[in-house]
Amino acid sequence: MKKRAIIFGVVIVIVASSCVDKFDLSGFKVENHLVVDGLITNDHGPYTVELYMSSGIGDNVDHPEYVTDAIVTIKNDLGESEILSEASDGIYRTAEDGLQGEIGRKYQLLIELPDGRSFQSPMDEMKAPGNIDDLFFEFKANSINGNDIALPQDAFWVYLNSSSDGSDDQHLFRWRWNGTYKIKTYPELHVVAVGNSFIPRPFPCSGYIVEEGNVLQKIRDCTCCECWKTEYGGSALISKNEFLEGGNFRRVPITKVPILRKIFEDGYYVQVEQMRISESAYNFWKLAEAYQASGGNIFQPNAVQIKGNISSTEGSDEVFGVFSVAGVTRKGVFLHRWNIPYGLAEGPIVTSPCYSVEVGATTTKPIFW
């Protein structure tokens, strides 16, 4: 027996590891289909419809292949219609003084592609948007996780109370929000290095020039010191029964605004749009929301097949997207810097023109500011 005895000298090194690898799906044949993204509201026109092709995995969704030369028509239940003009590749618009959305009217989108295929949306009624009764916020310390889950951040939580006009018992809303903040820069303090020293070199738009002896002299108002940047919420947000109280929605969470020095130079303006949408559009956004909610879940909820409200007139071609007919109302709220219960540390002094700080920053002051 002895010769068979086995002696294990085992040094146990635990190198347990789970891992995530890229998975190559390129072998799957992917057929791209037409995508329709359109909206008509009770706001004054023009209204826009975009046509493009869906992207395969690994393609850039931000730069899809637009579909040009289509005949895009919006018509209403009175038989009036307007053919949209192609403002740029794949982007079709009504005329400024063309068809206007009205509460109580029904609207339908018709598309004819150059290859002869045609698509349409259902004839949906534009319903009254109801009211946003209140848009309010609460400061909550350590309440969101940014990039590092170990470092929670303080934030303003923005909620909404809303009511419909009671015209029917379906509460089909979609909310979208945008946030605007001011960017303040000091382009007059711009310097360049010459040898071992810095010399002032203000941007011309700062309104300053350098005089002899490196003295700054203001000659006109600065045109690039104050900018405004608007961010758009990227979440599908729809009405759900869990917030329903006696026919009204209460404390619907809209967004969480992190307390960042960058966006609280002055204050942060949140504007919410309440859109009363049709059942077909609601079902689309409901699935989109379910898909978004499942992202990053280790338990991996199974897939959702998201079908829009556009269909092929022949009934055979697959098509994605949605044409929303929506009554819309808006409300905004200012999150002031003084609402933060502590003083924010001053940030770095930026000496470049404000519009170069963030993509899409504009020097045009918004009307609500």
Next chain:
Amino acid sequence: MKRTLLLITFLLLGVNIKAQDLLSFKVEVEQSQPLPTYLLALEERHDVKFFFAEEWLLPFEITISANGKTIRDALNLILEDSGIHFEEHFGYAIIFVKDPRNEERRDSILRVATITRKSVDQTIIGDARSFKPGKRVQLKGIVKDEVSGNPMKDVIVMLNDREVASTDEYGAYKLVTISGGYILSFSYPNYREKVIDLRIYDDGDVNVFLEETPVILDEVVVSEQALTNRIGESSLKMTDLKRSPTFLGERDLVKQIQLQPGVTTVSEVATGFNVRGGGVDQNLVLYDNIPVFNTSHAFGFFTAFNSEAIQQVQFYRGGIPSQFGGRASSVLDITSKEGAYDQWHGSGGIGIISSQLALSGPIKRDTASIHASFRTSYSNWLLQSIKSDYDLRYASVKFYDASIKLTQKFTARTKLTLSAYSSSDEFSLTNDTTYMPRNLASSIKLDHIFNEKFFGSVTASFGQFSYTMSEPEEHQAFELKYEIQYPSLRLDFHVEKQKHKISFGAQSTLYTFQPGDLTGSKNSSTVNFIMPDEKALESGLYISDALEISNKLLIEAGARYSMYHRLGQGVTYLYDDNKAREPMNIKDSITYTGGDVMKMYQGLEPRLSMRYTLNDNSAIKFGYNRIFQYLHLVTNTAAVAPVDIWQTSNEYFKPQRADQVSLGYYKNFNNNVYETFVESFYKEVQNTLDFKDGSQLILNKHLETALISGHSTSYGVELSAAKVKGRLTGTFSYTFSRSLRQTDGRFPTERINDGKTYSSNYDQPHVGTVTWRYAFSRRHFFAGTFTYHTGRPTSLPTSFYQIDGVSIPNFSERNKFRIPDYHRLDVAFIIEGNHKRKKLLDGTWIVSFYNVYSRKNAYSLYFEDNGKGMVTTYKLSVIGSIIPSVTYSFKF
């Protein structure tokens, strides 16, 4: 001598001439006389010759009781079971032939026993002087465990190596044989075989104690089990479990079940198992007869049962007996260990993840005993060292499970057992949400033996399954609580009458569901959502009869009548018939108060199991069962998440109805060294639930709008070949099966894949496993497992687009794609303690390597939008490398 030579000559010639019946003369004797004397006297008077060896017939005598019988009948009676036969030849010769194998066998058994140093006890029953050849004697007795003093069930009793009886649950056996000399032996896996050189001349008792052996090189296998079990039934051997590779050092009952043919799992991180294309919720897992809802710890990494507490495990995947009901696909029947009645023993184990301790002993010697076990995890460092994209630095896993069994014998015929089992978990992946599932199963059982052929038991039990999901984060802190309570009462009886073995009983369970209470756990959070409780009563009556029609044919036929009442209080919403069932289409509701019956279902469930033995080493079996399942596990994830919901049947959720037929052929080779079988099955389940796209299941008051019912079909063939004896043992099994679903409602949103047939989440057509164990010596083993299965189906996005800045994927039809195939090799070295019978501590080391070749098996495929419009698909592998572990366990 002359006669013997002649006899051999005749045998060689093999002639057999049919002549007039020499043996129809009537016996007429005045007094008892030895058989040879009588036969020779007959030769004098009639034209007949008897050929025999005198010493064979000398022990037999002919008595006056034989008068009036024909000589043929008298000889048959006298020589019954003696091994001696007679034949007629040439119209005048009667030749007595003796099968010499009995004697030879007895001698050889004795020789083998001596060589293998088995102790051979000598026992004499009755007086040798009263020896009457051919006399029928009854032998009975009780077999008990030497250490615990507990009666042992299913011990094989053999006479001259021929299986003649087995013990019942009271350890009792009984047999009838011809008086004489035998080798009597008792065997049971992992116990030292008891060999008795028996001389039995009268009725008598042989009671034995069997001693557990630390290691048996050539494990005694319950003889011809593969042939005698029901179709689809297997008994798990705890020794196999103890000598198998482990994952992180944890012995795992459920992983062992997953190696059975016809059983699959979707991943390591999946609780439970899928049997013959059935869902995880279709398995009835019983712990001492009480259903257990959650069978795993920590997302499914480990089993919730401590193997040290388990006595016996039976697994049924087809031909399910009528005493079981309520789950459509399988039964895993776990019996926990009973405490020892004579002295205290214990066992323990130390692993990387957890440690466990079990104690067993008498409270009052010979009448009351206790068995208690406890296992707890103690470390998070391992989990936190796992490198993954999920930041696991703040992950935590804690769990424990405990069981206790108290037994009190009032008389030899009455026994009271108290059993309790509890398991609890607390785990979180990041530092936010914590999941805390809990199980509780407790029972009190009274066994009574009315007489040897009639016994029964009454059991009252209380079970509870709950989980809490807790979010500690300030401001949105909440606790989501889910709970099921299920007190139950059951009666079971067993009667034996001639060739019938009849079981019957009744069972009733009252379920109370708390489908979800969401409450803010801190002042600053205002969440509050309470789902109303739901109550249901499930009852069943069953009867079955195992009838041995002949030596070859056994039929067990039975039926179960099950009833289900969904009880108030509650609300049934009524939907517009002409529209899809959506919350917005509610047109009315009916409110029920406490005690009202909201909905009732009932049904008869026929069960049938047949076995036809073709010969000593092959058999054909057939099984059929219908089962109603009244509880449904509601899930929209591939693996079962700890926050899944059990939904009770109601107006909209009809009970699932499973019908399964199975047919199998079993053959053993090489003196039962090799066991093989092929089993095929076909199963239909009606009213299975699947989720609608994008449906929200938790805290949904209108679940009927989120789920749609369909039906599933599964079929397959299971092949298995095992070598069950020798230095190398192992099993190879392969299963081909499909598990398909169809969900075709009236409205587009109530159809899946447009009403076409699609693969279920666990449709894995090819599954193969190889397990082996090689014994280097009596104490050193090299064991391994290789598993392979087709990747499970999944739905993948095939294209993407953005609408109003929101990225939206376009998914394939449900379950159209498959994740990559799964395969994994595990090995283990097992070093057991020395085999001295008396020692202080008996220790075992297991060094295990899980996922030997570091395959990154896919758990899931998912995709991420990088925020810049690019979508990439990723494969998540939960185990991405080899995982070594070492465990030490001991007994005292």
